[in-house]
Amino acid sequence: MDPLAEAALAGAGPEELGRIPVPEEYPAVHLRVEDVDMFAGQDQDERDVRKSLRLGRVPMPELAPDEVLIAVMSSAMNYNTVWSAMFLPVPTFAFLRHFGRQGGWAARHDQPHHVLGSDAAGVVVRVGSGVRRWKVGDHVVVSASYVDDQDPATHSDGMLDADQRAWGFETNFGSLAHYAVARANQLLPKPAHLTWEEAASNLLCGGTAYRMLVSHRGAQIKQGDVVLIWGATGGLGAYAAQLVRNGGGIAVGVVGGESKVEAARRLGCEVVINREEIGLGGSTDQAEAGKRLGRAIRGAVGEDPHVVFEHVGRATFGISVFVVRRGGVVVTCGSSTGYRHEYDNRYLWMKLKRVIGSHGANLQEMAEFNRLVALGRVQSALNEVFPLEESAEAARLVQTNRHVGKIAVLGLAPHAGLGVTDPELRARIGETSVAPLRAVATARG
Structure with missing residues (x-):
């Protein structure tokens, strides 16, 4: 560990952090351009991401005026890293070249x-000359939404920016590393009652589910809405279930095995x-599968779902369109x-459904x-923690859907449990309630 990383981990103040030089290289989980054809001719299921993900030292980039350098205490695994490591649907080096x-x-x-890497919690150790709202020493979490704040559309909705990107997927210098570079308009305060790994697990999936x-x-769910959640114990589903419950809705979760029911x-x-x-x-007829699912939902709650929370894609989308009620909504963020x-x-047009x-x-x-997380109203979906050296194994678990909730990957933090600066709030919420899935054992069948 280099001196700047050691100082950030030890809680050094802004002046001390500012005096210590930034290292010229740093450890990071990365892909190599020479590997992009390593899975040529293989189907998606055959592409083992452990073969393409590398851990090694990379050069430290120069900081732009609107950027910050973050000492990453913890990151988290997301499916976009799996897509990247499979080089699907195209190698992400194409994104980097285009950018x-x-x-x-x-x-x-x-x-x-x-x-x-598209989730992070850490300490700001450098700020660009144009950064105003953040300073060295701040504890932050990072949004993966990488937008240009000089684009007029961004001021209506950042996701309408024609040049919007996913940080650490369509950009370089992501979070599965000791350091990460992010724009200042990606930062939010780290929830003070959470550990580094708990805080790093929330923003990408939770923010996506919120939108x-x-x-x-x-x-725009309302009280009493029946919401069908595919993958209710995955990263996205874990936050969707909490948001539906908190909003007075009825969450109906679909899970892939008995071991995930309690979660x-x-x-x-x-x-x-x-x-x-x-x-x-498998290759079940989607209309027939939709009928069986619809009967199960009506048998449990008495009516069809108002909303389907869809991110699985090809295997479920036809079922989602079929099963949502007349006038209902299928909202999708992935495949x-x-x-x-x-x-x-x-079933879409004749029953006035929307996607x-x-x-x-x-x-x-x-x-x-x-804010909901910081208030203790939404809890971290963290289930497991891996060291940076085992990032490829963590990615493989997500790839093969053998995980529950979120998997965190420690960066500079030497072990789990560090980073709490508001122990009183943590005590009020309850140690076992802050991250309820930590107590759930994960089956590795």
Whole structure:
């Protein structure tokens, strides 16, 4: 560990941090451009991300005027890292090349290595000359929404920025490392009652779920709404369930095995459906699967769902369109099982249903979600913690859906449990309630 990292970990003040030189290199989990064809000819399921993810030292980039350098105490694993490591649907080096062609500061991103990671909690150790709201020594979490605040559309909704990117996926210098570079307009205060790894696990998935369900740009759930949540114990679903419960809705969670049923209930699902028990797998006819799922939901709550929280994609999208009630909403933010969907359009147009596309969240939505976390109204979905050296194993668990909730990856933090600066709030919430999934054992079948 270099002297600046040691000082940040020890809680050094701004003056001391400012005096210590920034290292020329740092450890980071990254992809190499020479590996992009390593899975050529292989299907998605055959591409083992442990073969492509590398841990090694990379050069420290120069800081732009609107950026900060963060000493990363913890990051978290997201499915976009899995996509990157599979080199699907295209190698992310294409994103870096496209960004780099803008010239100026963007040119730094076009490198023969791609540092991944889109969630972080850490300490600001440098600020660019144009940064106003943040200072060295601040404890922060990082939004993955990488937007240009000089684009007029950003001031309506950052996600409408034509040049909007996902940090650490479509940009370089992400969070699975000892250091990360982020724009100042990505930062929010770290919830003081959480550990580094708990805080790092929230923002990307939680902010995305907030926009999908709560924001006026999403489904705008209300009291009493029945909300079907696919993957209710995954990163996105874990926050969706809490937001539905907190908003007075009825969360109906679908999970992939009996081992995940209790976890879904802990998160606030009133009804939990094990997809294996009603035959929602493989190449099942989606209309028939939708009928079985609809009967199960009506049997439990008496009516069809108002909203379907969709991110699985190809394997479930046709079912989602079928099962949502007349006039209902399917809100989608991803396609972990494939981007090309098939559905029967009659059930969409004739029953006046809607599909809403949702991507990430703007800074205000992220801030609103982060406030709920900071108040203790939404709890961290953290389940497991891995050291940086085992990032590839963590990514493989997410790739094969053998995880519950969120997996954190420690950066500079030497072990879990560090970073709490408001122990009183933590005590009021309760140690076992702050991250309720930590007590859930994960089956590795």
